[in-house]
Each structure stands twice: as C-alpha cells, then as structure tokens.
Amino acid sequence: MLESSELVRLPGAVALHARPAGAFVRAASSFAATIEVRANGRQANGKSILEILGLGADAGSVLTISASGDDAPAAVAQLAELVAGFS
Amino acid sequence: MVATNDRALVGLVIVSHSASIADGVAELVAQVAGPDVAIITAGGGPDGTLGTDGDRVRAALRRADSGAGAVVLVDLGSALLSVRAALAELDGEANLVLADAPLVEGAISAGVTAATGVPLADVVVAAEEARGARKL
Numbered sequence: 001m002l003e004s005s006e007l008v009r010l011p012g013a014v015a016l017h018a019r020p021a022g023a024f025v026r027a028a029s030s031f032a033a034t035i036e037v038r039a040n041g042r043q044a045n046g047k048s049i050l051e052i053l054g055l056g057a058d059a060g061s062v063l064t065i066s067a068s069g070d071d072a073p074a075a076v077a078q079l080a081e082l083v084a085g086f087s
Numbered sequence: 088m089v090a091t092n093d094r095a096l097v098g099l100v101i102v103s104h105s106a107s108i109a110d111g112v113a114e115l116v117a118q119v120a121g122p123d124v125a126i127i128t129a130g131g132g133p134d135g136t137l138g139t140d141g142d143r144v145r146a147a148l149r150r151a152d153s154g155a156g157a158v159v160l161v162d163l164g165s166a167l168l169s170v171r172a173a174l175a176e177l178d179g180e181a182n183l184v185l186a187d188a189p190l191v192e193g194a195i196s197a198g199v200t201a202a203t204g205v206p207l208a209d210v211v212v213a214a215e216e217a218r219g220a221r222k223l
Binding site: 050053054 | 217
C-alpha cells in the first residue's frame with residue numbers, strides 16, 4: 001500500500017467551491033486510492049462533493065491532499081497540479 | 088469508482104413544485120458536475136403555477152434514460168406522488184430510480200458521481216448519502 005501527501009495552495013482568486021470542487025472530485029474519483037483533503041482544520045473524503053464543499057476552503061488557503069493505495073503518488077501529483085492550475 | 092469514458096452517463100431528473108427551483112438546481116448541478124451529465128427538469132404546475140404536472144413529469148421521465156438509466160430527485164409531497172404514478176405508468180420502460188434524498192444536496196452529489204461514469208446504483212447511493220451531510 002502506497003501513501004502519498006502534498007501541500008498545495010489554492011490560487012488567489014479561486015475558492016474550492018462549485019466548479020473547482022466538482023472538477024477536483026471528478027479527478028479524484030478516477031483513482032482507486034482513497035483520497036483525503038484537509039483544510040481549515042477540517043478533513044474531507046476527496047471523492048465526496050458534499051464533503052469537499054463542506055471544507056469551505058477559500059481562495060489562497062492551503063490544502064493537504066493525501067492518498068493511500070497503489071496509485072496514490074499519481075493521484076496526489078495530478079490533484080495537486082489541478083488545484084495549483086485552477087483559474 | 089474508476090471512471091469509464093466509453094459509455095453513456097447516468098442522467099438526472101429534477102422534479103419540483105417550482106419551475107424556478109427545478110431550473111436553478113439543474114443550473115447549479117451543471118456548474119459543479121460539468122456539461123456531460125444530462126439533467127432534465129419537470130417543475131411547476133400545468134399553467135406555470137406552483138405544483139406538479141403529471142404530463143410534464145411523465146415526459147421528463149421518458150426522456151431521461153439515455154442508456155445508463157437516470158436517478159429521479161423530488162422536492163415535496165405531490166411531486167413524489169406524481170413521480171410514483173408516472174413510474175408506475177412507465178412500468179419499466181426506462182431504467183429509473185427514485186432517490187430518497189434532499190433535492191439540492193442529493194442532486195449535486197448524484198451529478199458529480201454520474202459524471203465519473205459509474206453505474207446507476209452507485210449514483211443513487213451518492214444521492215442518498217446526502218441525507219447525512221451536515222451543514223455545520
């Protein structure tokens with residue numbers, strides 16, 4: 001079982017709300033690994049849109065993306081790149 | 088829950104007493120879930136009033152299944168009765184499941200899950216998981 005984790009900052013103008021949150025969850029769901037996101041002292045299942053929206057992660061806040069599973073490193077790398085590239 | 092891109096996605100049907108609510112939920116779900124999930128609405132009564140219109144509900148249900156089935160979400164009372172009556176009339180003509188879920192949260196959860204290409208049963212589970220979603 002592989003574990004991977006990365007910190008990534010949301011771009012200054014993008015909160016993890018509607019469209020970005022949906023894009024994140026759809027991307028996370030394409031991996032077999034379990035994926036967890038932490039922000040603001042809260043944690044969410046990366047494959048649950050309602051939990052991700054519930055994080056209330058505002059623009060500029062730091063997310064910790066963690067994954068556990070065979071494709072965990074690829075999942076974290078791709079999701080961190082997605083978040084960093086939100087505009 | 089690994090996505091497959093080579094087949095039809097599960098669709099959504101939104102039934103509300105208010106056309107504005109149905110259209111607004113569809114707009115919000117499309118924003119979050121992306122453009123690939125088909126969302127069909129049946130909102131309001133026959134004359135643009137608040138209520139439900141059995142003919143409109145039946146027509147929406149008939150159009151909703153584009154191959155992978157569709158999950159049906161309703162707001163209150165007679166919307167539920169109209170959908171149940173329409174489903175009984177269609178009698179298995181389409182692969183439709185009524186979800187026991189709150190309309191807004193259930194539709195968003197179902198829409199995003201449908202966009203990942205999973206089967207209808209998984210989309211229904213996602214809709215119904217919204218029952219336990221806390222706001223605070």
